[in-house]
Amino acid sequence: xxxxxxxxxxxxxxxxxxxxxxxxxxxxxxxxxxxxxxxxxxxxxxxxxxxxxxxxxxxxxxxxxxxxxxxxxx
Amino acid sequence: xxxxxxxxxxxxxxxxxxxxxxxxxxxxxxxxxxxxxxxxxxxxxxxxxxxxxxxxxxxxxxxxxxxxxxxxxxxxxxxxxxxxxxxxxxxxxxxxxxxxxxxxxxxxxxxxxxxxxxxxxxxxxxxxxxxxxxxxxxxxxxxxxxxxxxxxxxxxxxxxxxxxxxxxxxxxxxxxxxxxxxxxxxxxxxxxxxxxxxxxxxxxxxxxxxxxxxxxxxxxxxxxxxxxxxxxxxxxxxxxxxxxxxxxxxxxxxxxxxxxxxxxxxxxxxxxxxxxxxxxxxxxxxxxxxxxxxxxxxxxxxxxxxxxxxxxxxxxxxxxxxxxxxxxxxxxxxxxxxxxxxxxxxxxxxxxxxxxxxxxxxxxxxxxxxxxxxxxxxxxxxxxxxxxxxxxxxxxxxxxxxxxxxxxxxxxxxxxxxxxxxxxxxxxxxxxxxxxxxxxxxxxxxxxxxxxxxxxxxxxxxxxxxxxxxxxxxxxxxxxxxxxxxxxxxxxxxxxxxxxxxxxxxxxxxxxxxxxxxxxxxxxxxxxxxxxxxxxxxxxxxxxxxxxxxxxxxxxxxxxxxxxxxxxxxxxxxxxxxxxxxxxxxxxxxxxxxxxxxxxxxxxxxxxxxxxxxxxxxxxxxxxxxxxxxxxxxxxxxxxxxxxxxxxxxxxxxxxxxxxxxxxxxxxxxxxxxxxxxxxx
Numbered sequence: 173x174x175x176x177x178x179x180x181x182x183x184x185x186x187x188x189x190x191x192x193x194x195x196x197x198x199x200x201x202x203x204x205x206x207x208x209x210x211x212x213x214x215x216x217x218x219x220x221x222x223x224x225x226x227x228x229x230x231x232x233x234x235x236x237x238x239x240x241x242x243x244x245x246x
Numbered sequence: 247x248x249x250x251x252x253x254x255x256x257x258x259x260x261x262x263x264x265x266x267x268x269x270x271x272x273x274x275x276x277x278x279x280x281x282x283x284x285x286x287x288x289x290x291x292x293x294x295x296x297x298x299x300x301x302x303x304x305x306x307x308x309x310x311x312x313x314x315x316x317x318x319x320x321x322x323x324x325x326x327x328x329x330x331x332x333x334x335x336x337x338x339x340x341x342x343x344x345x346x347x348x349x350x351x352x353x354x355x356x357x358x359x360x361x362x363x364x365x366x367x368x369x370x371x372x373x374x375x376x377x378x379x380x381x382x383x384x385x386x387x388x389x390x391x392x393x394x395x396x397x398x399x400x401x402x403x404x405x406x407x408x409x410x411x412x413x414x415x416x417x418x419x420x421x422x423x424x425x426x427x428x429x430x431x432x433x434x435x436x437x438x439x440x441x442x443x444x445x446x447x448x449x450x451x452x453x454x455x456x457x458x459x460x461x462x463x464x465x466x467x468x469x470x471x472x473x474x475x476x477x478x479x480x481x482x483x484x485x486x487x488x489x490x491x492x493x494x495x496x497x498x499x500x501x502x503x504x505x506x507x508x509x510x511x512x513x514x515x516x517x518x519x520x521x522x523x524x525x526x527x528x529x530x531x532x533x534x535x536x537x538x539x540x541x542x543x544x545x546x547x548x549x550x551x552x553x554x555x556x557x558x559x560x561x562x563x564x565x566x567x568x569x570x571x572x573x574x575x576x577x578x579x580x581x582x583x584x585x586x587x588x589x590x591x592x593x594x595x596x597x598x599x600x601x602x603x604x605x606x607x608x609x610x611x612x613x614x615x616x617x618x619x620x621x622x623x624x625x626x627x628x629x630x631x632x633x634x635x636x637x638x639x640x641x642x643x644x645x646x647x648x649x650x651x652x653x654x655x656x657x658x659x660x661x662x663x664x665x666x667x668x669x670x671x672x673x674x675x676x677x678x679x680x681x682x683x684x685x686x687x688x689x690x691x692x693x694x695x696x697x698x699x700x701x702x703x704x705x706x707x708x709x710x711x712x713x714x715x716x717x718x719x720x721x722x723x724x725x726x727x728x729x730x731x732x733x734x735x736x737x738x739x740x741x742x743x744x745x746x747x748x749x750x751x752x753x754x755x756x757x758x759x760x761x762x763x764x765x766x767x768x769x770x771x772x773x774x775x776x777x778x779x780x781x782x783x784x785x786x787x788x789x790x791x792x793x794x795x796x797x798x799x800x801x802x803x804x805x806x807x808x809x810x811x812x813x814x815x816x817x818x819x820x821x822x823x824x825x826x827x828x829x830x831x832x833x834x835x836x837x838x839x840x841x842x843x844x845x846x847x848x849x850x851x852x853x854x855x856x857x858x859x860x861x862x863x864x865x866x867x868x869x870x871x872x873x874x875x876x877x878x879x880x881x882x883x884x885x886x887x888x889x890x891x892x893x894x895x896x897x898x899x900x901x902x903x904x905x906x907x908x909x910x911x912x913x914x915x916x917x918x919x920x921x922x923x924x925x926x927x
Binding site for chain 2: 191196197198199200201202203204205206207208209210215216217218219220221222223225229230231232233234235236239
């Protein structure tokens with residue numbers, strides 16, 4: 173199975189290799205620093221199971237699992 | 247005095263932009279909307295070293311791509327209104343992502359001064375930032391400030407003024423996008439440089455935007471088809487996701503920032519948990535997150551309505567006393583009865599009836615502002631997103647909906663936290679279905695008369711109907727008029743901060759002022775109009791049954807016939823209910839001549855006075871239930887209509903909200919009555 177940001181568990185980290193999201197979401201993610209080669213740390217999952225919270229470029233970001241699934245990790 | 251200087255303030259959300267704006271302009275600023283949209287625009291004037299300066303607060307954005315309304319507003323303002331200088335506020339404790347916007351601002355071609363804010367927080371975390379080196383590397387002035395303590399503001403303004411007056415040479419370094427893109431930029435520049443309508447734009451910026459396939463720019467240059475066609479070819483040749491130019495450009499911007507920061511910033515290697523992270527691990531914990539959230543919401547509710555109601559009763563008391571003493575005084579000096587009634591019943595009663603909600607609104611906004619400033623509001627969206635998404639709304643829509651149970655006015659004002667225009671309108675349209683406190687007296691009265699012993703379950707069922715209708719309406723809106731690509735839920739969770747009294751205070755004051763202003767204008771006028779129609783007919787002053795209002799009730803009442811309550815009295819009380827929903831009860835008391843005492847007793851649950859009167863106009867338990875359902879669902883009151891207009895900035899949507907709520911109320915209430923009749927209630 174492909175390793176994506178969604179498959180990372182809280183406490184794990186990894187490096188982004190590709191972003192397969194489209195349109196506004198893709199643009200937004202890139203604007204927020206979710207770009208190729210960036211180190212990501214998964215902080216936690218929301219109480220209802222979605223979205224997730226990650227640490228990236230020194231700040232905290234939340235995104236939905238359906239988008240995390242399209243962020244491919246090295 | 248020399249010409250005034252316009253400064254635009256740009257920066258990320260949570261970077262301290264509002265604090266800086268307030269620190270610069272003091273209390274002397276005006277709040278309005280950007281033309282045509284509901285995004286707030288703030289502008290303030292002040293003097294610095296005998297230069298008159300106009301500061302314009304641009305919406306907080308992370309980028310200048312054309313995907314969000316805020317970003318378009320900020321970009322269009324800088325390009326079209328040409329402020330002399332842009333002050334870009336950068337959060338030093340989150341510098342990497344903040345500089346991404348700076349890169350884009352610099353690319354626009356207008357002079358930029360960077361205000362490096364929150365240096366104190368960055369230092370506490372052990373980050374050492376050399377602002378002189380940063381300034382050299384970027385080629386733009388960088389001034390360290392602490393906006394909350396007003397440190398460095400003089401130096402910041404000096405730098406901005408010096409650039410405008412030509413005392414500092416402004417010569418920014420450019421991002422090197424790598425050979426492939428740079429070649430493309432050169433080619434594109436050559437291709438577009440002769441276009442006629444691009445004088446005010448920076449040519450390199452336009453070229454980059456063309457390569458990024460920025461729709462607004464492609465439109466401007468009239469080359470939409472041509473370019474997408476050319477880029478389409480590139481995409482089929484290479485891996486579509488890895489090598490599109492938009493991604494490469496974003497990538498290069500970030501690596502440019504990283505390379506600069508590696509020379510400018512020293513930070514500790516170890517990944518230390520900040521205090522904020524530790525707090526957050528408890529507050530949004532998988533198991534504790536929801537209970538803490540529920541407890542906090544209960545607290546907000548309790549604070550708003552219990553503490554607020556103490557003051558509400560006080561104000562209510564004052565207006566009651568004011569009305570009485572004014573009545574006596576006016577009688578004493580021989581004022582005509584009609585004028586006395588206009589002043590006492592019409593104006594004091596009408597305006598007072600709306601002003602009594604001021605404490606609730608103030609307390610609600612204190613609570614909301616504390617949640618927002620502390621950083622918890624973003625967590626509410628984080629916690630509730632999954633549930634809210636099921637009905638097509640974002641997690642952020644939860645709080646305004648919840649507020650609707652108290653009062654619809656602050657609920658609609660509370661939708662301001664939603665960035666997306668469509669989400670916001672959808673929330674504003676469904677929030678009124680949450681049964682507000684003012685509708686409760688109607689339920690208490692009718693349930694008491696027609697469902698003795700079963701009041702609890704009847705009232706509860708009405709709240710549930712409200713929620714179900716809101717959910718269905720939201721689903722329908724998101725599938726029809728607000729259809730379109732779902733807004734991405736990619737949201738920063740800002741660090742927790744201790745809210746400052748100043749920010750909270752000024753925000754609450756602004757809201758209260760707006761509400762007071764409305765009470766003094768729209769509601770004042772409406773109160774007079776309603777008093778007139780209830781006390782006059784075309785031949786002069788009259789008793790209520792002969793008034794224009796009663797006539798109106800008689801004209802309208804056939805509409806309510808299929809709903810089971812076709813009497814003019816019921817129709818008229820529903821019309822007057824637009825003033826405020828409690829008025830339905832008090833006007834029934836007036837119409838039936840039961841007097842103040844019966845109405846007050848009814849509000850407290852003693853309905854003996856009403857039983858006969860309601861039976862006399864043909865209410866049965868089924869039509870009474872239909873009447874309650876109608877009261878629940880139709881437009882709450884003119885205060886809500888006024889708020890809706892102000893917040894949506896559109897008479898069209900305001901009219902729509904009134905009309906569709908009326909239709910929904912009518913249809914559902916009719917179904918209740920007709921189906922109920924069929925199955926033999």
